[in-house]
Amino acid sequence: MDAELLYELVVRYGYPASFIAGLLSHVIPFIALPYLTVVWTLSKTLNPVILGVLSGLGAGIGKLSSYYVGLQGGRLIAGSKRSIQLDALKGLIKNYGALAAFIASITPLPDDVFLIPLGMMKYELWKYLAATISGKVLLCLTVATAGRLMGGLLDIILGEGGVYSFLASILIVAALIYLVFKIDWVKLTGVLSVQGWQGLVNLVAKEGLKALIVKKQPLHSPEPAKARPENRE
DSSP: OOHHHHHHHHHHHHHHHHHHHHHHTTTSTTOOOOHHHHHHHHTTTSOHHHHHHHHHHHHHHHTHHHHHHHHHHHHHTTTSHHHHHHHHHHHHHTTTHHHHHHHHHTSSSOOHHHHHHHHHTTOOHHHHHHHHHHHHHHHHHHHHHHHHHHHHHHHHHHOSSHHHHHHHHHHHHHHHHHHHHHBOHHHHHHHHHHHHHHHHHHHHHHHOGGGGBOOOOOSSOOOOOOOOOOOOO
């Protein structure tokens, strides 16, 4: 299927296409289709609020598969020592599980690493669904609004609609996702929790944006230099 045909299908089916794209892109854990590109493309002609809600609803419902995978995994270890550990963990995060699911859902990052354990712990399904759906809706609303605001600029540069604007949308979304992966979110949240926003601003002002970029870890740690034996005569 070439890009021109894909673009025509997305535009023709509109709102249903956004819901189906969100649903199908999250049915298989750890494998995500570029549904945000569909949202971005349709935002130029459709209502961004309705578009964001429908696509986010589909994406959130699709995340039921991650919950189910975790649930089945939890059943496999029922009665073992690991099951006891899961129960203890559930008691520890029972007040924060929904918040963790929500935060994981509002980013384009792979969120299954956070959502599958909630299924293993038999976290309340309604809380799980409420968190994932609301998170995905917020994400899709943001993308749809940005697409509506920036889509006009793309049309001026690349022409009204068409495959070139569609491909440009794909590149923009890919660039945003790449940026999300490059940011050291662990460090960022750590600075915010300890020093607040002022501390984050001071860090960036002092070290630049490179302070928030994930640093590559060396594949092999350098071996310590061996001491040369003394030459005794």
